[in-house]
Amino acid sequence: MKEKIAFLVKQALESALAAGDLQPVDPSPSIILQTPKIAEHGDFTTNIAMTMAASQKRSPQEVARIIMDHLEDSDHMLSKMEVAGPGFINFFITRRKWYEVLRTVHDEDKAYGTSEVGRGKTVQIEFVSANPTGPLHVGHGRCAAVGEILAAILKATGYEVEKEYYVNDSGRQIRTLGESVFVRYQQLLGKTLDLPADGYQGSYIKDLARILLDQEREGLLDMPEEEAITFCAKFAAKKILAGIREDLNAFHVSFDRWFCEQSLYNSGTVQKVIQDLKDRDIIYEDEGALWFRTRDFGDEKDRVVVRANGVETYFASDIAYHKDKFERKFDRVIDIWGADHHGYVRRVSASIQALGYDGDRFQVLLVQLVNLVRDGKPVTMSTRAGEFVTLKEVIEEVGRDAARFLFLLRHYDSPLDFDLGLAKKESNENPVYYVQYVHARISNILKKAEERGYKDICWDEDFPELINLPEEIQLIKLMAQYPEVVVQSALLMEPHRIPFYLKELAGAFHAYYHDRNKHKVVSDDVRLSGARLYLVAAIRIIVRNGLALMGVSAPEMM
Template sequence: MKQKIKNMIYNASKDAYDKGDLPSPDFPEIEVEEPKAESHGDFSTNISMVMAAVQKMPPRKIAEAIIKNIDDPDGIIDRTEIAGPGFINFCLNRYSWHPVLREIHERDTLYGASDIGKGKKVQVEFVSANPTGPLHVGHGRGAAVGDSIANILLFCGYNVEKEYYINDSGRQISTLGRSVFMRYKELFGTDIQFPDDCYQGDYIRDLAIEIKKKKEDKLLFLSEEEAISYCARFAADNILSEIKEDLECFGIVFDRWYSEQGLYDSGKVDRVINDFRKQNIIFEDDGALWFRTKDFGDEKNRVVVRNNGLTTYFASDIAYHQDKFDRGFERIIDIWGADHHGYIPRVSAAIEALGYGRDKFDVILIQLVNLLREGEPVAMSTRAGEFVTLRDVINEVGSDAARFIFLTRHYESALDFDLELAKKKTNDNPVYYVQYVHARISSIARKAQERGTSDIAWNAAAVSRLTEPEEIQLIKIMSRYPEIVRCSAEYMEPHRITYFLMNLASAFHAYYNKHRVLTDEAELTLGRLYLVLAVKKIIRNGLALLGVSAPEKM
């Protein structure tokens, strides 16, 4: 619709110039927007103000010239007006909105889909939590955002893969092994001083018990190194499968689980380090190997191999991102916790050194989640290993509520997650507010079917009966959906869809309370049914992009 208006304005400007109403053929990018105030019509453009300098005419005069030359063969425009400093407002005929419904029904699950991605191969990497402990709420937010962004990009024509990077190598894994082994020894009566820098949670004890069941006392006869290594592998494998289960409960399926250890085993880390040494991008100093990140805009150089011979995470991250490009991804999106933001210049530097443009790499930083109950913070201490896990949250409030709430904020804003509020089935809790629309319409559809009106094909006469302001309002809102999805993809902001759905839901509930869908008049009923079933489709589509279900009954 907006595009139609744009074209009209463009053609009108051109005609105005041809006829001499406008002195210059130099037209700016035309912007058409939907005004906030209803009195300003359905669409408005600021073109006359933008043009004023070039045309050397007052904006209102330009507006007159354009309006005079508007060609509207289908008569979709009801009236135009010049307002304020020179806005041109367009007010559309009610019936010009009706065809939107047909489009929604015909495109169905693909309404709002586009090909702006042009099949570009893009990878979204998210969660990627170390397999050293259970997922917590913060990971949940990253999971919800990452999964939704991937869904949206897919819907917009990108060729998307979702990936989880497993940090299954390095120091924190050996710390994990050490932690478990100490608890294991404890089970055999050894008196231990459990160090602060080890993992504290009860799950460490549980893993030790598991090992004891399986291996009895055999580990006590191995060398400490062997025993720790066994515990590390056992623990990491177990925790990782727990993580996989948690994410499955959360409705998230990764295309690939990528092992960091695999990068070492295949020699990719060594290879890239050697290549960079040859290019003098990596150099030796003080017994350590340094990456010249400073040459690529970072504030200082960074160590890749420490003087004790151990690699840092940065080393494998270089190889990892190289591998991403080697696998043919044209665009890489990493989703990290905001506390890692200092890491961005480093990885960007690596990507540039690898010969790829920075514009191919995006990092989305997810701000932290404050877990509350009845408005009071829930005590959490990672150090002491006491925290509410993602699984606890899903079990308590459900996957739908959790995912929706994670997507009710821009990811750059910290999020308060109130467990009690997430369970409430009232207006406080937007999940049910939106889902309820779907359930209500489903119920209407069932009733309609009982009455024998299940025909929902396009019926011009029936649809032309939709003349109530609330009906036109609903269609207008729905007509914006494709653009909302596009913007969501472009800026990678799923919350735009969340807000759109809440807005649509609100308009629907208002309509529902004011008008009956199933009336005594067959034609009107058909038209209204056609309308609400379109609403149902959009709610379903939008929720799907968020990873939230659309129930038939509630």
């Protein structure tokens, strides 16, 4: 609907230019239509006359008047058009036109809300990518939810999307993991020795050591220490990664590809990239280490790629990894990281530019941390001691739907207090059920209607006469906004817009439903019932589609 009006304005503008009533301006102004907050200001409004006034050397009102004179409403969409306030042009859509939205929702059904804005473009989203050195925690869960819905939203808007998990299965942390497990293993055999200072403290390390002991008996003691540590590292990383995959499966998060860091070393890619950059003097040697000139790309200081001891840093493989991504010809490459990695952004984007790729094609979304709360009180966690609540535990306690919904209910840019008590509450404090309840309620209405003989709910020319209460028109107007919400959340990469919209639609429906004397859907009036069933069925379609984007179930019964 909005696009249609924008198109009319564009035509009017062109017509005014052709007639010489307005002077051409460069660049041609972009037409922005807004939905006013106040009903008296119409269904749509544009500030185009105000933005053009200065270059036209006329008052905004004059410009507005000229545009309006040239606007040809060939489809009879408008019931009224006016210049208002400082120079807004307000458009009032004729009531009959809104019913087309209702038909569109039914006709497009599962496709309602999808669009083609991203058509022909490919996007890669890398997210979670937690090191296989410990189980996923709530913070990873939030990243997983954000990445998953963002991928869904981009797909819905026509992009070709590939989801990827980058596995850091080599390097120092993996070695430390091996050392930690080996120490615990030896402790189980009665040896007294301590974890290394930077070792992993969590109890899961002891569990792994026990499994290892059951499996290998005392065999590791016969190996040279290095070999034993490597063995432990590989064993532990494999087990932990399997656990991570299991947890993500349970959370209904899936990846198209699991990309192993080690493969970049095995194929020689890392070594080759480093050599190339050395040849181009982007990497240089100082005090025995190899440094990347990230400072030339806006970083605070140059960064080490290969340490003096000859061991590569993670940055080295990350350069090779991102080069690989760009070589796979994605139009856009999106990384989703925890906000605590923000110091790393400039480094990676510097390397991408140094490799000759357009930095605008690369974006990092920094997801702020999650504070776990129970009934308003913070849940104490000590990361140092390895005592934290895992994603698995959270999902088991509150359920997948609640977890996902609450993770997505904030802008990823703002820290999230995740309240375990609230997430489980079956009351109006909990927004998850509020939205799901709409789906269940409407499903129930449709079931009841079917029992009473309403089989095929389809459009009838009578509907405009039957669905005409202001609150019904209001519901239709809200439904008309849904596709635009999806597009906006895709373009701005702001998934939280979906649950916010759904909450609003749910609120409007609950209010409508509740005034049952006035709005009873299934009544003795057969024609009216048919019309209202058509209306609520459309709402159900949108709620279902929106929840599907979020990966939240749409129950028929609760």
